[in-house]
Amino acid sequence: MANRSGPQRPNGTAQAKICQFKLVLLGESAVGKSSLVLRFVKGQFHEFQESTIGAAFLTQTVCVDDTTVKFEIWDTAGQERYHSLAPMYYRGAQAAIVVYDVTNQDTFGRAKTWVKELQRQASPNIVIALAGNKADLANKRSVELEEAQAYAEENQLLFMETSAKTAKNVNEVFLAIAKKLPKNDQNVNPSVPVNITAWLTICVLRAGHF
Amino acid sequence: MNEEDLVQRAADERAAIVAKYRHGRREGAEIYDWEEQTFEVYHSLDRYGFIHDTNKHPSEERITEHQTPNELKIDREREKKWLKMTTPPSAFYTTAPDKLRRRVFKGIPDSLRGKAWKLILEIDKEKTAGKYQEMRDLAMKWSSEIRQIDLDVNRTYRDHIMFRERYNSKQQELFNVLSAYSMYNSEIGYCQGMSQIAALLLMYLDEEDAFWALSILIAKSKYNMHGFYIPGFPKLLRYQEHHDKIMHKFLPKLKKHLDKNGVDTGIYTLKWFFQCFLDRIPFRLTLRVWDVYLFIGERILTAMAYNLLKIHRRKLISLGMDDILQFLQVRLERKFEVDDDVAMESLGKCLEELRKSKLDYPGPPPQQELPKRKFGTFKEPPFEQKVGRRSMEFSRMEQSTRESVASRRDAAMAAALTAESPTEEEPSAPNGHARHSHDESSALPGASTTTRVNSPTEEAFSGRDDTFSYYLNTTGSKFSLEQGSMDGDGSSLLGDGSRRSLAETSITSTADLSVFSSAPRSQAADSHSICEEDTDQEDGGGTHTPTPTPRSPDVLRIYVPYESPSPPAMPLTPTSTTNGDILRRPPTSLDNKIRILVMDHTPPGNAPEDNTPLVELASSPFSPIVDLK
Numbered sequence A: 001m002a003n004r005s006g007p008q009r010p011n012g013t014a015q016a017k018i019c020q021f022k023l024v025l026l027g028e029s030a031v032g033k034s035s036l037v038l039r040f041v042k043g044q045f046h047e048f049q050e051s052t053i054g055a056a057f058l059t060q061t062v063c064v065d066d067t068t069v070k071f072e073i074w075d076t077a078g079q080e081r082y083h084s085l086a087p088m089y090y091r092g093a094q095a096a097i098v099v100y101d102v103t104n105q106d107t108f109g110r111a112k113t114w115v116k117e118l119q120r121q122a123s124p125n126i127v128i129a130l131a132g133n134k135a136d137l138a139n140k141r142s143v144e145l146e147e148a149q150a151y152a153e154e155n156q157l158l159f160m161e162t163s164a165k166t167a168k169n170v171n172e173v174f175l176a177i178a179k180k181l182p183k184n185d186q187n188v189n190p191s192v193p194v195n196i197t198a199w200l201t202i203c204v205l206r207a208g209h210f
Numbered sequence B: 001m002n003e004e005d006l007v008q009r010a011a012d013e014r015a016a017i018v019a020k021y022r023h024g025r026r027e028g029a030e031i032y033d034w035e036e037q038t039f040e041v042y043h044s045l046d047r048y049g050f051i052h053d054t055n056k057h058p059s060e061e062r063i064t065e066h067q068t069p070n071e072l073k074i075d076r077e078r079e080k081k082w083l084k085m086t087t088p089p090s091a092f093y094t095t096a097p098d099k100l101r102r103r104v105f106k107g108i109p110d111s112l113r114g115k116a117w118k119l120i121l122e123i124d125k126e127k128t129a130g131k132y133q134e135m136r137d138l139a140m141k142w143s144s145e146i147r148q149i150d151l152d153v154n155r156t157y158r159d160h161i162m163f164r165e166r167y168n169s170k171q172q173e174l175f176n177v178l179s180a181y182s183m184y185n186s187e188i189g190y191c192q193g194m195s196q197i198a199a200l201l202l203m204y205l206d207e208e209d210a211f212w213a214l215s216i217l218i219a220k221s222k223y224n225m226h227g228f229y230i231p232g233f234p235k236l237l238r239y240q241e242h243h244d245k246i247m248h249k250f251l252p253k254l255k256k257h258l259d260k261n262g263v264d265t266g267i268y269t270l271k272w273f274f275q276c277f278l279d280r281i282p283f284r285l286t287l288r289v290w291d292v293y294l295f296i297g298e299r300i301l302t303a304m305a306y307n308l309l310k311i312h313r314r315k316l317i318s319l320g321m322d323d324i325l326q327f328l329q330v331r332l333e334r335k336f337e338v339d340d341d342v343a344m345e346s347l348g349k350c351l352e353e354l355r356k357s358k359l360d361y362p363g364p365p366p367q368q369e370l371p372k373r374k375f376g377t378f379k380e381p382p383f384e385q386k387v388g389r390r391s392m393e394f395s396r397m398e399q400s401t402r403e404s405v406a407s408r409r410d411a412a413m414a415a416a417l418t419a420e421s422p423t424e425e426e427p428s429a430p431n432g433h434a435r436h437s438h439d440e441s442s443a444l445p446g447a448s449t450t451t452r453v454n455s456p457t458e459e460a461f462s463g464r465d466d467t468f469s470y471y472l473n474t475t476g477s478k479f480s481l482e483q484g485s486m487d488g489d490g491s492s493l494l495g496d497g498s499r500r501s502l503a504e505t506s507i508t509s510t511a512d513l514s515v516f517s518s519a520p521r522s523q524a525a526d527s528h529s530i531c532e533e534d535t536d537q538e539d540g541g542g543t544h545t546p547t548p549t550p551r552s553p554d555v556l557r558i559y560v561p562y563e564s565p566s567p568p569a570m571p572l573t574p575t576s577t578t579n580g581d582i583l584r585r586p587p588t589s590l591d592n593k594i595r596i597l598v599m600d601h602t603p604p605g606n607a608p609e610d611n612t613p614l615v616e617l618a619s620s621p622f623s624p625i626v627d628l629k
């Protein structure tokens, strides 16, 4: 990992064409979030990937056309108990992968609630990908490809079925996100111009409303 | 599926899992090949039973836990002493406390660790005959945590000889202990993180003792882990806040460095506190820390967190975000750099140092961190729980935690953003700046929001301190909104003002609108008077020469707190029951004021003391104050 001592936030201006994005993985416990990250970052798969407590942080860099995209990846804990800490990891994230297990219908339902939460609470232009993991266990499938695909289309999500075990579509899903992420200065440095008076008005209105 | 089918499905699933553990590895066991360790991959076994796969991760794996001949000799001598001290067991309790403490700090010999832990924890005092078996049997019929426990047993210390084989006796024990505990303490049930602790206990204690040890760690006032694991993790937030205090006082420079890199306390301390440093430092050192943790209690969490960062402060300060996290998450577990004895001695000193400044103990747990239901009483779980359905709503505690971590994160990001200039150095003791201290919240937005919001006290739950923050970052003359700190999409803020939508975007009682220019980060931090102390210590007498940078002038922070809807508080959503049975209530604010604080940051020295006009409006112009109390 490169030793950077400079600014840590995205600052697309300094080095030409290096973009840095924060990406978060969400989804039910044991769907394979950590396994996907491990596959993407180290090319490995551990059958006994330890359950994640809180969250883990990793980075990986990919090249898209002439741009180097660096992902700062937050792999979160899946147990519902940890849900209340999730904002710590998805706030400010420019991308998210919501993972479910194709062999478990419940995890798909859970993925949908994550998508909803992201749409409401994360950055407005966050790029969300839906990943149906453990695609290698197709004989035990309980979530149909078409069902997930339709849902993804409806919600404008990137979608792929993946397998951390066989590596199927793992790099692809990260690449697709990298492609979709806006890479101009404006977006690399995520700031939305805003009119201060408007903001005050909003706050005041809201204050009044309550 | 109708309700009955769902309950049946969950029951079947549970029964199937239970049957597998009951069956164990006897003939006919149904074990998928992916659940089994492949045998040829491991190479050596260390003295604690961990299997090291030297092929796959040469040199990088857990450091080999071998003893040198000298260490072996010392160990033998200690064994003699400990044997004497623990036979008969009653001898242990008559040993002079000082001597005992000294010996525990030096490390309990591994061969007697189980015996010693049992005595330290006073397990026999806690044990109620038959209770464990009763809970275990109930769990197999009723526990709604069986699924998650099973998933985690399959992933707990599989690189340890005891837990390597699927459904072997130790896996069975681990499954039993966790299941039984999920029944015994229904407020916690099972929380991820407990499996490693139970596994550690099972390495040294038998099944029933491990259950009671877990129960002591969670419920006894010396450890009080209950507050860590209940929904909303109130104790975690309290400990993190306390950790921040320690950092501000004793390691201010490192703290600033971490802040600047967006490495928030919430990120790196969670596993430290939840599991007392398991898997974050080498196993051998972990055991030493656990020895003293069991002996001294929760103060060790605070002290060890400080100790660890203090030992590695110079290294950490030279690293950027990625490497800091890599170092704390991965690297330290493989190689701690400092000898175990040195680290433990330093831990003792840290404890003393903190004690002197009254920072060794974050204080007794507030009510909400304590168990409310009696342990070991059976109550049939409600339907939702039976079928493992997730509640659609957060409990009040969880809601508060969500808001707290969100605003904390926003503050951290804003702080990191403003501290972006890489050449920036903190100016030395600017005299004119301590003046904001009359208003706590005028310090660094991050720090102030954090301190206030993160306190999960009753106050926070009454909603008074739930702060929702926006940070507006000015660049040149244009105002811009830092994207990451924007909660909810624009439309729910602008358009839909209904309570429901506000609730869904987790907007709470106070809007804190801050506008600041690109340099206030360091100034604000400097207003923390304690930051000036002890910098030498941190520096290690290094070559650090602060160079003041010109400050940019305008800092405008506008707080717009608003008050609550009128009582009685009403549920916000149709499905308002939570996994507890608390109704989710709208936030309530008892504080109504608009405060406009204009800080003129003329370079220090030129600034007259009372240059800061302060406009404070104590009552809300928008609506009458409603006192909910």
Ligand SMILES: Nc1nc2c(ncn2[C@@H]2O[C@H](COP(=O)(O)OP(=O)(O)OP(=O)(O)O)[C@@H](O)[C@H]2O)c(=O)[nH]1
Binding pocket: A027, A028, A029, A030, A031, A032, A033, A034, A035, A036, A046, A047, A048, A049, A050, A051, A052, A053, A076, A077, A078, A079, A133, A134, A135, A136, A137, A162, A163, A164, A165, A166, B155
């Ligand atoms: N067959 C198969 N198994 C997988 C795949 N991905 C993960 N697994 C297994 O599923 C289990 C859980 O994987 P994790 O990566 O730990 O899951 P997680 O989502 O990170 O779980 P939490 O940390 O508890 O939230 C492990 O035993 C993995 O080996 C996959 O693509 N195929």
Ligand SMILES: [Mg+2]
Binding pocket: A033, A034, A035, A050, A051, A052, A075, A076, A077, A078
């Ligand atoms: Mg994980």
